[in-house]
Each structure stands twice: as C-alpha cells, then as structure tokens.
Amino acid sequence: MNNIKTISIDELDANQYLLFDVRSPKEFEEYHIPGSYNLSIFSNEERAVIGTLYKQESKEAAMERGLQVVAPKLPSLYKKIHTQSNENPEKQVVIYCARGGFRSKSIVQTMNMMGMKTLQLDGGIRSYRKKIESTFRKMADEPRNIIVLEGHTGTMKTKLLKQLQEEGYPVLNLEEMAGHKGSIFGKIGEHPSSQKKFESRLYERLKKLQKSSSFIIESESKRIGRVVVPDFLLEGKYSGVRIHVELPFHLRVQYICNVYEPLLHKDEIVEAVNKLSKRIPSSIMIDIQQNLNTLNYEKVVALLLENYYDPKYDYAQQQYDSECIRLYSDSYQDIYSEVKNQLDQLLS
Structure with missing residues (x-):
C-alpha cells in the first residue's frame, strides 16, 4: 500500500x-x-x-x-x-x-x-514553488535585455502589449498577470492575483520565452496592486531601452473610460477617487466630485490626469537616464505600427 x-x-x-x-x-x-x-x-x-x-x-x-x-x-x-x-x-x-x-x-x-x-x-x-524560485534566481544571474514600453496613463500601453504578444513578441504583461491595472483604480473590474499566482503566471510565461534574449515589459513600479515584481525585471527596467509612446489627450480620456466602464462600477470609482482626496487640491476635488455626481466621467478622468497622474508620471521620469525612443501619433493603429518598427530593429 x-x-x-x-x-x-x-x-x-x-x-x-x-x-x-x-x-x-x-x-x-x-x-x-x-x-x-x-x-x-x-x-x-x-x-x-x-x-x-x-x-x-x-x-x-x-x-x-x-x-x-x-x-x-x-x-x-x-x-x-x-x-x-x-x-x-x-x-x-x-x-x-x-x-x-x-x-x-x-x-x-x-x-x-x-x-x-x-x-x-x-x-x-x-x-512547483521551488521550481519557480530557482528559475527567478537563474534569471537574476543571467539577465536578459529589457525593452520598456512607457507613457502617460491612458496611452494604451496594455492594449499595445496584448496585441504584440498575440503576434509573437516576447512580452511579459505584468498587469495582466497581477490581475490589476496598476493604479489606485487598478482592481476595478479585475480579479487581483495572490503573489504566488502572479509568480506562477510569470514563470509559465518565462518558460515559453526561455529562448528569447529580450523581454518587453510596461514601465511598472515595484508593486502592482498587492503583488511585488521580481528584482530582476525592475533592474532591467532601469537599464533597458525605453520606448515612450504619446497619444492625444482626448484619446487617452476616451480609452480610460472604455477600459474602466465607470457606469458599471460607480461605487468603486467613487471609493478610488476619495483615496486621492489628500493628494489633489481641494478646489479640484470639488470639481471632480461634482462631475462624479452628474456621471460626467470623461471630465473626471481629464481632471485626474491633469492634476495627479500626469504630474506624478513626469516626476518619476526624472529618475531614468537610459536610452529613450519617443513616439507620437494621433491614432492607436499608427502608434502600434511605430512601436512594432522600433521593436523589430531592437530585437534584430
């Protein structure tokens, strides 16, 4: 027996x-x-x-x-x-x-x-956990080239990464693995991962990319929701080539509203906005609250971008001194084509 x-x-x-x-x-x-x-x-x-x-x-x-x-x-x-x-x-x-x-x-x-x-x-x-941990240690000892896709909030980086991955590029979509969009609104409409589930998803993706000498990631902070990103990726983020994408302000606002579907998540939107109340001038918060009450979510998003997210992003960018390729377009399809062209050159 x-x-x-x-x-x-x-x-x-x-x-x-x-x-x-x-x-x-x-x-x-x-x-x-x-x-x-x-x-x-x-x-x-x-x-x-x-x-x-x-x-x-x-x-x-x-x-x-x-x-x-x-x-x-x-x-x-x-x-x-x-x-x-x-x-x-x-x-x-x-x-x-x-x-x-x-x-x-x-x-x-x-x-x-x-x-x-x-x-x-x-x-x-x-x-299985020990296998994951040993793989991460190996990645730290044998670093790959990291290409970082960056841009202001709402520049469709997640959408770009998803399409690139579908076309076979070596993407590590960390937000998708974390079940979190990365901001104070990040868990809305998502199912946040535990640390172990996140690391399992990352490990499974790394197995598929084991022959790749480069990874493509979005510029992320150390923590995405409740999960912590491994150091070997964060270190690569600061030293890797950066592709900065920029889209018109109105397209960013529309995209954010489409992604978060605020009419389906009214209470969660209000709760997230309230968490920012101490970081935004009171006069601006009054304007935001009024637009929340009238369900004018595009105006809410525009005010948050102008008074919180864009200044915060611009400040964070000052810590980088690695190579940066800046791309601007007035449509998603054009910016996607430009990103692909740059990646093809970098990966060749």
Missing part, C-alpha cells in the same frame, strides 16, 4: 498528465499548477478544523478526523477522476497536495485500489 509511484516536478507536463489538486478550494484559488483540476477532499472549514486538531491535540487525532470526513466522499472523488480520465485516456492521472503528504497519498492509494494507475507528485505543489 505504501509503495505508491511518484513523479517529480521536472518530469511533469500538464499536456501529458491529468493533474488533480486535492487541497482546499481556498488553497487552490491562491495558486495551483496550470491545467490542474480542483478535487478538494476537505472544504475550507473542514481543513481549518483538522488543522486545529493537529496543532492542539495530535497528528493522530487530526488523521482520524480526516478519515471520517473523507470516507463518505470517496465514491464521488473516484467518479470525478474516472470521468476526466475517460475523456483523456492518453493521460496518466497525477495527484498532488501541499507537500506530497497525507492528502494526496490517501487518494492515490484509493485510486490504485480501484484499478486506476495513479501517480503522486513528489513534494506536492511546494516542489
């Missing part, structure tokens, strides 16, 4: 194996190995109770309670794994938990008893 077969994280490929994460829904939501299915054997509440038993009473008491909770669920768990396995007959099932311990081991043993050849991920998802 204890001679179950394991697989290491280095051998694991989600395209070749069927992955099941038996941790709780909360653990799975925080981060998981991409492509895996959540097959929680404990609910969030059950895991908390068993964890308390482990700490306050004993390992044996926790295991006994765990068996009581899991036993009635085994037929359902088997059915879920069996169904997915039938739909993917070419893939062998791999089960993982936090550290390759009791949870995954018990399910692997049960599935094997039922005639389903199942593997346990050695070290659990912790081995």
Whole structure:
C-alpha cells in the first residue's frame, strides 16, 4: 500500500498528465499548477478544523478526523477522476497536495485500489514553488535585455502589449498577470492575483520565452496592486531601452473610460477617487466630485490626469537616464505600427 509511484516536478507536463489538486478550494484559488483540476477532499472549514486538531491535540487525532470526513466522499472523488480520465485516456492521472503528504497519498492509494494507475507528485505543489524560485534566481544571474514600453496613463500601453504578444513578441504583461491595472483604480473590474499566482503566471510565461534574449515589459513600479515584481525585471527596467509612446489627450480620456466602464462600477470609482482626496487640491476635488455626481466621467478622468497622474508620471521620469525612443501619433493603429518598427530593429 505504501509503495505508491511518484513523479517529480521536472518530469511533469500538464499536456501529458491529468493533474488533480486535492487541497482546499481556498488553497487552490491562491495558486495551483496550470491545467490542474480542483478535487478538494476537505472544504475550507473542514481543513481549518483538522488543522486545529493537529496543532492542539495530535497528528493522530487530526488523521482520524480526516478519515471520517473523507470516507463518505470517496465514491464521488473516484467518479470525478474516472470521468476526466475517460475523456483523456492518453493521460496518466497525477495527484498532488501541499507537500506530497497525507492528502494526496490517501487518494492515490484509493485510486490504485480501484484499478486506476495513479501517480503522486513528489513534494506536492511546494516542489512547483521551488521550481519557480530557482528559475527567478537563474534569471537574476543571467539577465536578459529589457525593452520598456512607457507613457502617460491612458496611452494604451496594455492594449499595445496584448496585441504584440498575440503576434509573437516576447512580452511579459505584468498587469495582466497581477490581475490589476496598476493604479489606485487598478482592481476595478479585475480579479487581483495572490503573489504566488502572479509568480506562477510569470514563470509559465518565462518558460515559453526561455529562448528569447529580450523581454518587453510596461514601465511598472515595484508593486502592482498587492503583488511585488521580481528584482530582476525592475533592474532591467532601469537599464533597458525605453520606448515612450504619446497619444492625444482626448484619446487617452476616451480609452480610460472604455477600459474602466465607470457606469458599471460607480461605487468603486467613487471609493478610488476619495483615496486621492489628500493628494489633489481641494478646489479640484470639488470639481471632480461634482462631475462624479452628474456621471460626467470623461471630465473626471481629464481632471485626474491633469492634476495627479500626469504630474506624478513626469516626476518619476526624472529618475531614468537610459536610452529613450519617443513616439507620437494621433491614432492607436499608427502608434502600434511605430512601436512594432522600433521593436523589430531592437530585437534584430
């Protein structure tokens, strides 16, 4: 029974194996190995109770309670794994938990008893975290060329990066990975990532770009929402070539309104504006509040850009002394073409 077969994280490929994460829904939501299915054997509440038993009473008491909770669920768990396995007959099932311990081991043993050849991920998802951490250390030791796309708020940098990535350029879209647009309004309409989920998304993207000698990123601060950007990217940001894009003010205002859809997020917009009240002159804040009340969001955005975001950006730009290529156009398509031309020269 204890001679179950394991697989290491280095051998694991989600395209070749069927992955099941038996941790709780909360653990799975925080981060998981991409492509895996959540097959929680404990609910969030059950895991908390068993964890308390482990700490306050004993390992044996926790295991006994765990068996009581899991036993009635085994037929359902088997059915879920069996169904997915039938739909993917070419893939062998791999089960993982936090550290390759009791949870995954018990399910692997049960599935094997039922005639389903199942593997346990050695070290659990912790081995995946160690893989991510070692990759980041390697990136720090072997830095790539960083090309930084910069510009005032609303110059469609995220849209540019997304289109560039779709066309095969080595883009690291950090805001997308963070689930945050990077400003005090950044979480509106988004699902912010945990630090571990952000790093997982970055790691998976870096794997796809491992043969690239350069990365393209947006000019970001150390923190995007609640996640922290690795130093190896920040250091590259200050030394890399910068492409500064500029668009007409009215296009920036329209773009921001389209992205944030303020009519769908009225309360969140008001809450974010209020957080800026101490950083903007009171006379300007009165004007902003009046336009918020009349739902004149274009005027609100224009006032915020003129009195907060643009001055803040201009001040931050003074810390750079790296090469900067400045591009200006009066349309998105033209600025995209100009950016592509510059990238093609830099990447060649």
